[in-house]
Amino acid sequence: MRRVRRQHLHLEEKSGIDLAPMLDFVMNLLIFFIITAVFAKEMALDVNRLGGKSAGGGESGSIVIGIQADGEIIVDSRPVDIRAVRANVERLHAIKPEYGVMILAHPDSATGVLVQVADQVREGGVTNILFGEAK
Numbered sequence: 001m002r003r004v005r006r007q008h009l010h011l012e013e014k015s016g017i018d019l020a021p022m023l024d025f026v027m028n029l030l031i032f033f034i035i036t037a038v039f040a041k042e043m044a045l046d047v048n049r050l051g052g053k054s055a056g057g058g059e060s061g062s063i064v065i066g067i068q069a070d071g072e073i074i075v076d077s078r079p080v081d082i083r084a085v086r087a088n089v090e091r092l093h094a095i096k097p098e099y100g101v102m103i104l105a106h107p108d109s110a111t112g113v114l115v116q117v118a119d120q121v122r123e124g125g126v127t128n129i130l131f132g133e134a135k
Helices: 002-014 020-039 082-095 111-123
Strands: 062-067 073-075 078-080 100-105 129-133
Touching (some): 073 082, 082 111, 111 129
Parallel strands (some): 100 129
Antiparallel strands (some): 062 073, 073 078
């Protein structure tokens, strides 16, 4: 009978759950997520949208860039190539440094062209950019 009791006590000792491997795993996950969260950098573009009254026509204190439905870019009332936008913005901004840039895009124009134009404007030294819809 004593043998049975000893075996029974031996089984009770082994019946507990070992939590150490699970805690190690959870700690590794926590460290991984903390490290990846620190290195995650969000990229954003500040967008200033025009109101209803000033969206229709050109604003007197802005360099106006238009994007047609077919992707044609108009700067200073003349068509230009995407590569010439930066030079035109630099030239016009040197004349009137207090002016911002207003980009008026046709609703059917490609978004990629709008982003390229905004990038060229920022590279031209202007950070005050307004976006609107051309009619």
